[in-house]
Amino acid sequence: MKKLKKLPKFKTENEEFEFWSKFDSTEFVNWDAGSKVQFTKLKKTTRSITLDLPADLLEKIIIRANKIDVHVESLLKMYILKAYQDNSRSYKI
Numbered sequence: 001m002k003k004l005k006k007l008p009k010f011k012t013e014n015e016e017f018e019f020w021s022k023f024d025s026t027e028f029v030n031w032d033a034g035s036k037v038q039f040t041k042l043k044k045t046t047r048s049i050t051l052d053l054p055a056d057l058l059e060k061i062i063i064r065a066n067k068i069d070v071h072v073e074s075l076l077k078m079y080i081l082k083a084y085q086d087n088s089r090s091y092k093i
Contacts, residue, residue, distance in 0.1 A: 004028055051076075 007028045010016040065075040
């Protein structure tokens with residue numbers, strides 16, 4: 001079995017992100033010894049925003065949401081995620 005490196009302590013989430021973007025986790029973790037777990041009560045962190053939309057655009061979005069049987073907020077999240085994914089291919093963020 002390969003000797004694993006000691007995992008450093010991270011002061012911030014950004015510091016941890018930078019670390020894992022440079023190193024391979026197999027140097028620090030024996031994934032074969034792991035087991036599957038489910039985090040059944042874990043919820044994504046969300047923040048609220050206020051978004052002003054033209055009335056006619058909002059009406060079209062409401063009609064589309066009703067037509068495909070999803071909540072307006074869920075449809076807007078899908079649209080925003082799709083636009084973000086499409087644009088992030090073009091720009092390095």
